[in-house]
Amino acid sequence: MAGGAVLPTKENHAETFARLRDAHAREVTEDYVEMIADLIVEEGEARAVSLAERFGVTPATVNNTIKRLERDGFVSSRPYRSIFLTEAGQALADKCRERHQIVYDFLIALGLDAKIAEFDAEGIEHHVSAETLEVFRKFTEARKTGD
Amino acid sequence: MAGGAVLPTKENHAETFARLRDAHAREVTEDYVEMIADLIVEEGEARAVSLAERFGVTPATVNNTIKRLERDGFVSSRPYRSIFLTEAGQALADKCRERHQIVYDFLIALGLDAKIAEFDAEGIEHHVSAETLEVFRKFTEARKTGD
DNA sequence: AAATCAATTTAGCATGGGCTAACTTTTTGC
DNA sequence: GCAAAAAGTTAGCCCATGCTAAATTGATTT
Numbered sequence: 001m002a003g004g005a006v007l008p009t010k011e012n013h014a015e016t017f018a019r020l021r022d023a024h025a026r027e028v029t030e031d032y033v034e035m036i037a038d039l040i041v042e043e044g045e046a047r048a049v050s051l052a053e054r055f056g057v058t059p060a061t062v063n064n065t066i067k068r069l070e071r072d073g074f075v076s077s078r079p080y081r082s083i084f085l086t087e088a089g090q091a092l093a094d095k096c097r098e099r100h101q102i103v104y105d106f107l108i109a110l111g112l113d114a115k116i117a118e119f120d121a122e123g124i125e126h127h128v129s130a131e132t133l134e135v136f137r138k139f140t141e142a143r144k145t146g147d
Numbered sequence: 148m149a150g151g152a153v154l155p156t157k158e159n160h161a162e163t164f165a166r167l168r169d170a171h172a173r174e175v176t177e178d179y180v181e182m183i184a185d186l187i188v189e190e191g192e193a194r195a196v197s198l199a200e201r202f203g204v205t206p207a208t209v210n211n212t213i214k215r216l217e218r219d220g221f222v223s224s225r226p227y228r229s230i231f232l233t234e235a236g237q238a239l240a241d242k243c244r245e246r247h248q249i250v251y252d253f254l255i256a257l258g259l260d261a262k263i264a265e266f267d268a269e270g271i272e273h274h275v276s277a278e279t280l281e282v283f284r285k286f287t288e289a290r291k292t293g294d
Numbered sequence: 295a296a297a298t299c300a301a302t303t304t305a306g307c308a309t310g311g312g313c314t315a316a317c318t319t320t321t322t323g324c
Numbered sequence: 325g326c327a328a329a330a331a332g333t334t335a336g337c338c339c340a341t342g343c344t345a346a347a348t349t350g351a352t353t354t
Contacts, residue, residue, distance in 0.1 A: 014203025016266055017178070021312085023270060024171065028341075031164070049301060056161025061342055063303060068340080080302055080349055107279065110286065116278050119163055123170060123274025132267045135257050168342085175311075196331060208312055210333060215310080227319055227332055296354090303348070310340085318333070324326090 020127075027126045030096045031055070032065060033074055036085055037093035045082040099133060100125045106136035109143040167274075174273045177243045178202070179212060180221055183230055184240035192229040246280060247272045253283035256290045 035054055039046040048066065052059045066083060069075045074089035085093060103125045107117035128136070182201055186193040195209045202209070213230060216222045221236035232240060250272045254264035275283070 013201040016269055017202045017204075019266070020270055024174075025340080027171075047301080048303095054160040055164045057164075057341085058343065059302065060304085060344080064341070110279075110282050112279055112282055116276055119166070120274060120276050120279045122163055123167055124271050127267060127270025127274065129263055129267050131263050132254065132257075132259055135259055139257065172310080194331075195333095204311085205313065206332065207314080207334085211311070297352100298354100299350100299352075301348100301350075304346085306344090306346105308341100308343075310342105311338105312340105313338075314336090316334085318331100320329100320331070322327100322329075324328100 023126055028065065029069060029072065029074060030092065030126060032069055033085060033089045033093040034096045034100065036075065036083055037090070037097065040085075046084070047082050051083075096125070099128065102133055102137050102140070103128060105140045109140040170273055175212065176216060176219065176221060177239065177273060179216055180232060180236045180240040181243045181247065183222065183232055184237070184244065187232075193231075194229050198230075243272070246275065249280055249284050249287070250275060252287045256287040 032051070035051060036046040039050050039054075043050060048059050048062045051066075052062045055062070066075060066077060069089070070077060073086055074092060075083050076086055077083045100121055104117055104121040107121055108114065112120070179198070182198060183193040186197050186201075190197065195206050195213065198213075199206045199209045213222060213224055216236070217224060220233055221239060222230050222232055224230045247268055251264055251268040254268055255261065259267070
């Protein structure tokens, strides 16, 4: 069965994949600002060592990435000090947290296990359009207020 | 509101992100074998020029990628000739096509526009666990057979 | 205050996945 | 059958994202 997806025209393919590549470029940025925001809440500050531990990468990698985020205006940091979000970084973190929560809640509303919902949300959140996110949100809401 | 996601323990974070990085490493491979399979069906063969056009990249990039896929055992090709899937490549393409269709159908079942469903499916499909995929499939089925 | 330990940074490397420009091979059209 | 066009390949470049090893800085402890 599986009702035959509308085949995108050739011309659309290229655009689709270009947008996907862009999306991927933002993923690491989003994961970092989200995690930095979490750390500031949970531990009072965001240290490179904590980021390294949570992402499962080396401190050197964190350093690299933080430099990129700083270059791109999402964080500020001084040598040997902890890491701060700029306004842009905070705004992005807020957006990401909200989006993550909506995706997570949606997966839970569908009946998925918390562990799986958490993992899948982490992957899916970066690839959900505003429209789809809104549909997810409404669906969860409907389930909560009693179908 | 937004029912408070279970916070993964610190130890789980690293594993989550390691798996996400793995998932990303497979995305391009999956997109390529899927597209190669499509081209063989649609045009009788998969040429580098068609892949380049559909992905919106240069022929040189396609060449690079095909070399990697060949190294990894998913495709076979001879210089200046078209590209073939190995058994492993075909199996992966089949799996991806099915998964893509399930995600697409699910988004459609949720009421999303075909264009948006197609784009979001392309991003989401690589990040859906077997469990979530099964829930998607059942949901779509339920909607079809009349709530 | 010095020594030690933890955290951070730097240097140098690899791979993936893009690019352009130049070149070779294959296909096509006369 | 040859010339031009199309397709494919190669070389050399770039950036993102990872790594290890070594150097440096900051914090702690005696």
